[in-house]
Amino acid sequence: MRPYASSGLSRGKPFVTVLVVVTLTFFVLHAFSGDIAASLSGNTATAAQIEVKRHQLGLDKPLVSQYGEWLSHAVRGDLGTSWTTSDSVSDxxxxxxxxxxxxxxxxxxxxxxxxxxxxxxxxxxxxxxxxxxxxxxxxxxxxxxxxxxxxxxxxxxxxxxxxxxxxxxxxxxxxxxxxxxxxxxxxxxxxxxxxxxxxxxxxxxxxxxxxxxxxxxxxxxxxxxxxxxxxxxxxxxxxxxxxxxxxxxxxxxxxxxxxxxxxxxxxxxxxxxxxxxxxxxxxxxxxxxxxxxxxxxxxxxxxxxxxxxxxxxxx
Incomplete structure (x- = not known):
């Protein structure tokens, strides 16, 4: 079959589309989710316990570093584990x-x-x-x-x-x-x-x-x-x-x-x-x-x- 006109998906744009959407989603989620560590730790958690949870989840790192780690694992098929159930996200x-x-x-x-x-x-x-x-x-x-x-x-x-x-x-x-x-x-x-x-x-x-x-x-x-x-x-x-x-x-x-x-x-x-x-x-x-x-x-x-x-x- 000869080449055909397309909406651009056959010319490398799918990768750009996926990258832009997941990048925006990552930063928007972190920007509007508040104190995630405190929420996951519960109402009775102390400041020390919240800080431990924040370290466990990697939330104490710069946001750009967090995104880089997630993206590097995602391209290898590893989407991490759930923060609430500890189950594999991929599974x-x-x-x-x-x-x-x-x-x-x-x-x-x-x-x-x-x-x-x-x-x-x-x-x-x-x-x-x-x-x-x-x-x-x-x-x-x-x-x-x-x-x-x-x-x-x-x-x-x-x-x-x-x-x-x-x-x-x-x-x-x-x-x-x-x-x-x-x-x-x-x-x-x-x-x-x-x-x-x-x-x-x-x-x-x-x-x-x-x-x-x-x-x-x-x-x-x-x-x-x-x-x-x-x-x-x-x-x-x-x-x-x-x-x-x-x-x-x-x-x-x-x-x-x-x-x-x-x-x-x-x-x-x-x-x-x-x-x-x-x-x-x-x-x-x-x-x-x-x-x-x-x-x-x-x-x-x-x-x-x-x-x-x-x-x-x-x-």
């Missing part, structure tokens, strides 16, 4: 990452398929479907994910008992129970994303359908289905793919709320607990994983756009 992230990936990736794929299907249908049919789609878009933005998660949990888990209200079952243990445990959380995440992708897919498809070459192909007798699959969707896809990648970032943050509502052991609930307890190594580990996921998704977007639409490649 904690490895145990919880699959849950968050299932929610974020699953919600992105479901919303992408539904959004592109609905948006394309509305672009082709037009008429009464347009106001219906607009209403759906407004509803998708109006209802926040945490509210929808609470409603779904209350109705379908507590009242009807169709799905478990809390907990997560790994796929390897029971595919059926796994599906039941993630169905409501993913459903709570997809509404807004589906609405946004449907709107963008509809607008992009309408523009392509109005292009001169499409009218020419119609005049040559191409069926609507073949025209859509071979020509229209291929040229309208980049807009939908870009929207999906942006919503993936939003869905990652949305998992924080959803995981807490459904008591799922993912990165979102871990980040919430670590932030509350001022566990900076754990927060830094979660942030690093999140940034790497965003960079990876953008790289996949570049590759997908080059495969779907060869026009983005550089000759």
């Amino acid at each position: 904690a992230l490895s145990a919880r990452l699959p849950v968050t990936l299932v929610l974020a990736v699953g919600a992105t794929l479901v919303s992408g398929v539904l959004g592109i299907a609905v948006g394309t249908w509305a672009a082709v049919r037009r008429g009464a479907l347009d106001p219906i789609l607009q209403t759906f878009v407004v509803a998708g933005y109006a209802f926040p994910g945490f509210w929808l998660a609470l409603v779904l949990s209350s109705v379908f888990a507590v009242d009807l008992g169709w799905f478990p209200a809390t907990g997560y079952v790994p796929f390897t243990e029971s595919p059926g129970d796994w599906f039941s445990s993630v169905f409501l959380p993913i459903t709570a995440l997809v509404l807004g994303a589906t609405a946004a992708i449907a709107q963008q897919a509809r607008n992009a498809t309408v523009q392509v359908l109005q292009a001169d070459y499409v009218r020419t192909l119609r005049s040559r007798g191409l069926t609507t289905r073949r025209l859509l699959v071979v020509n229209v969707l291929r040229n309208a896809a980049p807009t939908s793919l870009t929207t999906m990648s942006l919503w993936f970032i939003g869905l990652l943050s949305g998992t924080i709320v959803v995981e807490n509502v459904f008591a799922l052991p993912g990165l979102g609930s871990l980040a919430n607990t670590a932030t509350t307890s001022r566990d900076i190594p754990m927060v830094m580990g979660v942030m690093l994983i999140m940034v790497l996921l965003v960079v990876a998704v953008n790289l996949v977007l570049d590759l997908a756009q080059a495969w779907v639409n060869p026009k983005v490649r550089i000759s």
Whole structure:
């Protein structure tokens, strides 16, 4: 395959992005966390005990030195130990990452398929479907994910008992129970994303359908289905793919709320607990994983756009 145009991720920018985000996160956390040693030592700790805790955590060193030590260990895969549980940060992230990936990736794929299907249908049919789609878009933005998660949990888990209200079952243990445990959380995440992708897919498809070459192909007798699959969707896809990648970032943050509502052991609930307890190594580990996921998704977007639409490649 020839080289292709990208958002810059293939030209060395991912490293810069990750470095900038983790650096800012490190210094902001330390600037606004107050006296971490005193907080972790407890209300009854003496000044001497607090000073011992500060030395144990390395907080008595200059902040730049602390950051340098963390970064040098992080590039070797050592993210340190939790300040509250003494567990390995890497082990904690490895145990919880699959849950968050299932929610974020699953919600992105479901919303992408539904959004592109609905948006394309509305672009082709037009008429009464347009106001219906607009209403759906407004509803998708109006209802926040945490509210929808609470409603779904209350109705379908507590009242009807169709799905478990809390907990997560790994796929390897029971595919059926796994599906039941993630169905409501993913459903709570997809509404807004589906609405946004449907709107963008509809607008992009309408523009392509109005292009001169499409009218020419119609005049040559191409069926609507073949025209859509071979020509229209291929040229309208980049807009939908870009929207999906942006919503993936939003869905990652949305998992924080959803995981807490459904008591799922993912990165979102871990980040919430670590932030509350001022566990900076754990927060830094979660942030690093999140940034790497965003960079990876953008790289996949570049590759997908080059495969779907060869026009983005550089000759």
